[in-house]
Amino acid sequence: MSIRVYYEDTDAGGIVFYANYLKFFERARTEWLRELGFEQDKLMEQSLGFVVKRVEMHNHAPARFNELLRIRTELVHCKGASLLFKQIIIGSQDNTVADAEIRVASVNVNTLKPTRVPADILGEMKRVD
Amino acid sequence: MSIRVYYEDTDAGGIVFYANYLKFFERARTEWLRELGFEQDKLMEQSLGFVVKRVEMHNHAPARFNELLRIRTELVHCKGASLLFKQIIIGSQDNTVADAEIRVASVNVNTLKPTRVPADILGEMKRVD
């Protein structure tokens, strides 16, 4: 997945504001899920949502205005209501901009309580692994 | 109302990104409504929300990182489901950073259809005028 760095993503330091990498990671997880065949607006109608429980992010090098970034998303582990992703942002010089381990819980969107990842989604996730 | 310009608000040009003034205006309308005695989370529970229908914003001078801005909010007109605000952002040199006329509709948050501003809110709005 490619992401262009626009003005909105940068700050007065001239580089991407660190919180915005979490936006990029979220976009990439959404596209990853879409490629598996699941649209999150449809899942929400079935009361299924995802919330991030833990982030460990390392920022290796700044990304700059107008740079074209690539993001790799890998599901490391999935059990019950818990998903563990590894994600990497790669800069236009093939350098690692940031990498992260992100733990996500699948929840009922109304109660925000954990709920098992449905079997069809789990099946697709395991298939691509 | 005072708003501090943080890194998140600026862009690589070193000044506040223009979309963020609309965030500041929205914060100020929320605080204006709170001063009238109305909390928007409570209003949402009663299915009342507000959506912006029209913005006319003039940007006079850039606001900079770490600047302390002030925002003035004035209700110009209120009729049925339609509210017209005038808002001004004033910079730390007492200069006009931006001003805007913003037309807001009160809506049912479930249907997003226009719904009259409730009489108690309307009464408070007219009282402060």
Place this chain on the structure above:
Amino acid sequence: MSIRVYYEDTDAGGIVFYANYLKFFERARTEWLRELGFEQDKLMEQSLGFVVKRVEMHNHAPARFNELLRIRTELVHCKGASLLFKQIIIGSQDNTVADAEIRVASVNVNTLKPTRVPADILGEMKRVD
């Protein structure tokens, strides 16, 4: 130009937060300029930047989470240091989500003073008209 609505773009009302349309318009102007052959990071190195001076935006219909939007960008007028754009956001039902007239000034990024649009850029802009 297509833009996907991600979680980051929406608010608790379940629809796109109004300030974010200005982000989408800015992304589209950047891509429009790129198609003419101009990269804004290169222009910044030559001290050329663009700041928005006036926005008139009408919001016709809400855009929703996960919706795929299209944006049309048209340069209406260009004279000296002033550019006037018309931009429209079209929803997945071919409905108009928002349209805007946006006046942009070309500036020296160091002084933020207006500076004429360079002849080569102006030439390309007129060519595509």
Place this chain on the structure above:
Amino acid sequence: MSIRVYYEDTDAGGIVFYANYLKFFERARTEWLRELGFEQDKLMEQSLGFVVKRVEMHNHAPARFNELLRIRTELVHCKGASLLFKQIIIGSQDNTVADAEIRVASVNVNTLKPTRVPADILGEMKRVD
């Protein structure tokens, strides 16, 4: 430091979007530094900036629209060009919303290379410890 949750901070799930906690943490570090007597715009004029190198954030409970949050910021460790912060976001029910360990590097803003925290800042940091 208190932070109000505005519409802009929430997403279609009705809660604060996870990247925005990093914005809140950054605001709090800026205010913490201001209380020590240092304004970041002045530091930037002296070419001193701060970039985040590592984030470990745990999200314990969602924060909601209109909630008033408090943030506690503690400097755990400072050596050379490296600062380690512990930060906690506390919800309106005195619950822990999120906590984070954030490692920041002090850098030259032009080269983005690490540079020692200046002695006067270091002195103030150690004084408040």
